[in-house]
Structure formats: structure tokens, C-alpha cells
Amino acid sequence: LSDVKLGDSIATNGVCLTVVELMSDGYVADISAETVNLTGFSHYQVGKAVNLEKAVTPTTRLGGHMVSGHVDxxxxxxxxxxxxxxxxxxxxxxxxxxxxxxxxxxxxxxxxxxxxxxxxxxxxxxxxxxxxxxxxxxxxxxxxxxxxxxxxxxxxxxxxxxxxxxxxxxx
Known part of the structure; x- marks a missing residue:
């Protein structure tokens, strides 16, 4: 997370979240009711492993398909x-x-x-x-x-x- 700044997006299990606070070993993000309703977040427990991916930049290789982080x-x-x-x-x-x-x-x-x-x-x-x-x-x-x-x-x-x-x- 050394290059992450406040306001950056990080996909967390595919959900695009905005970093609102940085800690030495993680980050905090706000989650809306829409996110809770469309994702599995309401069932997650503390300590659950998740997939993390920082936002793509214009100079980053796209190694898959276009992913927005807007879970359906x-x-x-x-x-x-x-x-x-x-x-x-x-x-x-x-x-x-x-x-x-x-x-x-x-x-x-x-x-x-x-x-x-x-x-x-x-x-x-x-x-x-x-x-x-x-x-x-x-x-x-x-x-x-x-x-x-x-x-x-x-x-x-x-x-x-x-x-x-x-x-x-x-x-």
C-alpha cells in the first residue's frame, strides 16, 4: 500500500471502494447501502480473506477484460x-x-x-x-x-x- 493515497480506488473482492483512511497494514473505506445490497459484504466476518486490486492506470497492462468494480x-x-x-x-x-x-x-x-x-x-x-x-x-x-x-x-x-x-x- 506504499503508493496508495486517500481517494484512491481499490477493488475489494471486485467491489470498487474509495480509500478514506490509510493504516500501516490496511485501509478504511465507506460502504453504501447499494453496495451492501448488491454484494456479499453483509455476510463477511472480520479476518475473511479477500482479493485486492489497485485501479488500473493508463500505463498499466490490461491482463483480463475491462472491470469497473461495480458489482452487478x-x-x-x-x-x-x-x-x-x-x-x-x-x-x-x-x-x-x-x-x-x-x-x-x-x-x-x-x-x-x-x-x-x-x-x-x-x-x-x-x-x-x-x-x-x-x-x-x-x-x-x-x-x-x-x-x-x-x-x-x-x-x-x-x-x-x-x-x-x-x-x-x-x-
Missing amino acids: GIAHVDDRQFRGQAIEFWLTPPVELGRYIAHKGSITIDGVSLTVNEVQGHRFRLTIVPHTAGETTLVDLKAGDNVNIEVDLIARHLERLMSYGTQEQES
Whole structure:
């Protein structure tokens, strides 16, 4: 945290939070009711491990897809299986978010940018490779857990753009 300043954004399990106080071993951020309602934060206990990522700068490599830190909802982990050294998860998001999840598309789970490997209805499958498992909290997920999800930013904006004229005509 040596280069973090007050007002910086840090994604915490995928949730973009603004640093309002710095400590030697952490930071404090305010959380709105909207954040509590759309994320798993209300169920977190002191000491829970989380994924942290500082905001991307214009000179930073983008090693995944565009992630805003604006969580869309909570998905349920239905199943966890080992496939060789990888971990395979099946998840169920809220029904209204299913339309944004595409085979080989991008999704963010607890702040980790991932590729969707299969879609069945609105359920989807992810495969977590050993490196990702070792560097994130995804290795600790089990069936029955809930995770923060952010759907593909481009898909969300494209839908809005395509429906804009239609909504104007219906009003």
C-alpha cells in the first residue's frame, strides 16, 4: 500500500471502494447501502480473506477484460470439482444477469477476471487454472458459497445503446 493515497480506488473482492483512511497494514473505506445490497459484504466476518486490486492506470497492462468494480449481484456456487490440477465451478447468477453471460465471454468473480467455459440456461461453468487459484481466494470457494459478480461491461452498455431509441418511443 506504499503508493496508495486517500481517494484512491481499490477493488475489494471486485467491489470498487474509495480509500478514506490509510493504516500501516490496511485501509478504511465507506460502504453504501447499494453496495451492501448488491454484494456479499453483509455476510463477511472480520479476518475473511479477500482479493485486492489497485485501479488500473493508463500505463498499466490490461491482463483480463475491462472491470469497473461495480458489482452487478451475487452468484451462488452450485458445484466444485477438480479437473486435473484445475478447479471447475458451476455458478448460478440472478436470472436477470444471465443474458450477459456468454460462452467464452468474460465475467468477474470476487474481483477476478475470468473466461466463461460453458453456459447452460443462465448457469455457467468456470475453470480456474492453478496459478489463478494460488493467487486469489477462489481456491477457497466451495459449493454453497456466494460470490460477487460483475458481468461484461461492454455487453451491459451495448444492451443499453440498442434499447435506447425503443425506450424513448414507448414513453
